[in-house]
Amino acid sequence: MSSSPIRNLLNLLTDSVNKLETACNASGCPIPDLYASFNPASEAFRADPIAAEAASIICAAALQMEAILTPPNVSLYHIVSGHCKSAALRVCLESNVTEILREAGPGGIHVNDIACKNKQDPRKLGRFIRYLATHHIYREVEPNVFANTRISSMMDTLKPSKEIIDHPETKHENTPGLAALASHHLDEAFKASAVVWETLTDPATAYSGDPRAAPVSRAFGIQDSFWDLLGRDKPRARRFNIGMQGVQALEPVDAILEAYDWKELPGGSVVVDVGGGVGTASLVLAREFPDLEIVVQDLPGVIDDAKKLWATTMPNRKVTLEVQDFFNPQPTKRSVSVFLLKQVTHDWSDEYCVKFLTQLRAAAQPDTKLIIVDSIVPFACRDTSGDDNRGIPGAVPREAPAPLLANYGAVNEMAYNADIAMFLFFNSQERNIRHIDDLLLSAGWNLRMVRRQKGGSHLHSIEATPV
Numbered sequence: 001m002s003s004s005p006i007r008n009l010l011n012l013l014t015d016s017v018n019k020l021e022t023a024c025n026a027s028g029c030p031i032p033d034l035y036a037s038f039n040p041a042s043e044a045f046r047a048d049p050i051a052a053e054a055a056s057i058i059c060a061a062a063l064q065m066e067a068i069l070t071p072p073n074v075s076l077y078h079i080v081s082g083h084c085k086s087a088a089l090r091v092c093l094e095s096n097v098t099e100i101l102r103e104a105g106p107g108g109i110h111v112n113d114i115a116c117k118n119k120q121d122p123r124k125l126g127r128f129i130r131y132l133a134t135h136h137i138y139r140e141v142e143p144n145v146f147a148n149t150r151i152s153s154m155m156d157t158l159k160p161s162k163e164i165i166d167h168p169e170t171k172h173e174n175t176p177g178l179a180a181l182a183s184h185h186l187d188e189a190f191k192a193s194a195v196v197w198e199t200l201t202d203p204a205t206a207y208s209g210d211p212r213a214a215p216v217s218r219a220f221g222i223q224d225s226f227w228d229l230l231g232r233d234k235p236r237a238r239r240f241n242i243g244m245q246g247v248q249a250l251e252p253v254d255a256i257l258e259a260y261d262w263k264e265l266p267g268g269s270v271v272v273d274v275g276g277g278v279g280t281a282s283l284v285l286a287r288e289f290p291d292l293e294i295v296v297q298d299l300p301g302v303i304d305d306a307k308k309l310w311a312t313t314m315p316n317r318k319v320t321l322e323v324q325d326f327f328n329p330q331p332t333k334r335s336v337s338v339f340l341l342k343q344v345t346h347d348w349s350d351e352y353c354v355k356f357l358t359q360l361r362a363a364a365q366p367d368t369k370l371i372i373v374d375s376i377v378p379f380a381c382r383d384t385s386g387d388d389n390r391g392i393p394g395a396v397p398r399e400a401p402a403p404l405l406a407n408y409g410a411v412n413e414m415a416y417n418a419d420i421a422m423f424l425f426f427n428s429q430e431r432n433i434r435h436i437d438d439l440l441l442s443a444g445w446n447l448r449m450v451r452r453q454k455g456g457s458h459l460h461s462i463e464a465t466p467v
Ligand SMILES: C[S@@+](CC[C@H](N)C(=O)[O-])C[C@H]1O[C@@H](n2cnc3c(N)ncnc32)[C@H](O)[C@@H]1O
Pocket: 274, 275, 276, 277, 278, 280, 281, 297, 298, 299, 302, 324, 325, 326, 327, 341, 342, 343, 344, 347
């Protein structure tokens, strides 16, 4: 008798559980407890690549088994009802349920008492919390008594519930930032999602790459872009910035060091950090490579902030902090070794990316390198020739073993979430490797190499040279 698909998945599960337990026993790192609050130690096991891979395979296999065995109408409605889950989570996040549950401890607290604190109707609030408990976000310890899980604890601002209930306007100040990020997505992204189809079918926006044609502009009834909206709406801008800092904090600070073989550059080589913000990545390079000549370019207000930051962080380091719109020609008479574009291309649709990549190409010498640091969205199928068999190092990502989806399925969902979010906010996107290859070529750059970040970072480095 040939083994069934679920038996194959079970074998993968068994094999990977064995590997994970062995790795955790050896490292002394515990396997996470769903009912304990998140803390960095509960994720430490993932630092071991064998344990991290085993965990990914277990999740992918369990999800695939669920897809096979759940009645298909129920599976379909897991997705159809995405808005219900987002709405439920928004209710709980904005009414500070997680902080109230943290104060109650693992034994939980009755919904009437939660509602008393956050001034909600307990008959409504309990239904939202239970819905989320059905997805392990919270836990119903006994009827109508709820506690946190390691998932809900990610929304914890770590502040006293009374303080944030009384002062919602400062809830996210001085917090890790993930609650701010989720609050921003459950508000602006959620509303923009509701008009995606209308955006795709309106002739005025259907084929546009203009940031002002993004769904968020339609949802908020504005004629300009999301950046303009944030310029007028200070509370939303503040929440957005805190959320973005939270995302940055999840990335290893020194990841930029892995993005290129910086030490191969001779002293005095010029590295231009294009759209470099305040120079977060350049600060790391400046510290590690004192002989590199660093130029950070951005728009005027950002460069003002960069000057303050560099004056306090690295007062003695020579650096050029330069106002430069990347859609304009680069200053002439500068021989650039590396143009760095970190998390810039994903902000723009192809037609805009081609414009600034072409400007950089025009300013490049034959040996100039272009380094793009961004997400690379994997295909959901196997793709052994992602580089058209040109043998480009790193072009083909590591794929999950069959019969799993090559991209490890929903356990790897964040890149796809980010891709859709980029569309909702900026009419832009995260790209797959073939798309990046084509985009580079259309602006006069040849893809040479992909450096894939280790340790679960979603940011990879793409090296290109002039055609
Ligand atoms: C997502 S941030 C990335 C910042 C930085 N590279 C990093 O990784 O921290 C994108 C940056 O592009 C800058 N930017 C947007 N439009 C620009 C333009 N036309 N010229 C130069 N910089 C621009 C923004 O001000 C912002 O700092």
